[in-house]
Amino acid sequence: MELNILSKADYELEVELKGETHTLLNLLKDFLIRDARVEAAFYDMKHVSISDPILYIKTDGTDPIEVLKDASSTIIVQCNEFIDVFSKAVNV
Numbered sequence: 001m002e003l004n005i006l007s008k009a010d011y012e013l014e015v016e017l018k019g020e021t022h023t024l025l026n027l028l029k030d031f032l033i034r035d036a037r038v039e040a041a042f043y044d045m046k047h048v049s050i051s052d053p054i055l056y057i058k059t060d061g062t063d064p065i066e067v068l069k070d071a072s073s074t075i076i077v078q079c080n081e082f083i084d085v086f087s088k089a090v091n092v
Contacts, residue, residue: 006054011039013064018052021045025053031071037062 002018017025025043032041040058045051057064 008065011059011061011064013055013057013068015055015057015068016052017055020053022053025055027075028055028068028071031074032057032067035067035071036060037067 001020004016004018006014006016008014022045025045029041029043032038037059038057039060041056043053043055045053055068057068059067
């Protein structure tokens with residue numbers, strides 16, 4: 001994955017995620033919109049095979065980079081919890 005910050009303002013961020021698809025972007029968007037600090041979160045992908053998605057975040061004044069880091073960390077924690085639960089279930 002290659003990540004390019006296209007624009008950054010105090011409350012807004014546009015990030016291009018080269019090589020990614022709806023799978024990661026939907027997950028990120030879902031976690032971002034659950035965050036009370038986020039006023040808007042969406043992504044745009046013109047065409048799956050010829051364009052890379054661009055994620056847009058607008059916050060209430062919180063640094064959008066911190067908000068994106070927090071969402072990513074939460075996703076990692078939940079994935080690790082799933083791995084633990086799944087591992088226990090298949091070892092029964």
